[in-house]
Amino acid sequence: MYKISEFAEVTGLSKETLRYYAEVKLLEPAYIDPVNKYRYYDDGSYFLAILLVKLKGFGFTIQEMIAVMEDESFANLEKLLQQKRMNISLQIENLTTKLEELDEFLESGRENEQ
Incomplete structure (x- = not known):
């Protein structure tokens, strides 16, 4: 103990x-x-x-x-983990899109300075 x-x-x-x-x-x-x-x-x-x-x-x-x-049998644990994995993947996709948009915005600002 x-x-x-x-x-x-x-x-x-x-x-x-x-x-x-x-x-x-x-x-x-x-x-x-x-x-x-x-x-x-x-x-x-x-x-x-x-x-x-x-x-x-x-x-x-x-x-x-x-x-x-x-759920002491943990029967649904794999299902919950798969759902969490899918949610994390979607978050990654959304953040990647935001990064790309931010990079494009920065680049357009640099182009306007020239």
Whole structure:
């Protein structure tokens, strides 16, 4: 079992994030000491925390992460990841178009100076 500070260190999640995740029922401690209220996490919690770190890195919202965690079979995870991938691809296309438009605008300004 890991105390919250140890668990934060090994997962890269802050203690505040872990407390928030517990509050929204996203990642609850495996055990809370009834006397001192210390939170403890186990190896199963570690797997879930690493999954949450990845999902957060992929731009998943809290609501999307909760949906993944509620589906304990992770049956829909691949579908959600494919959707997120498609959204990221569209964002890249949109940003690439904006870059091209910006370059054209800069170039037209240079041509007018000559």
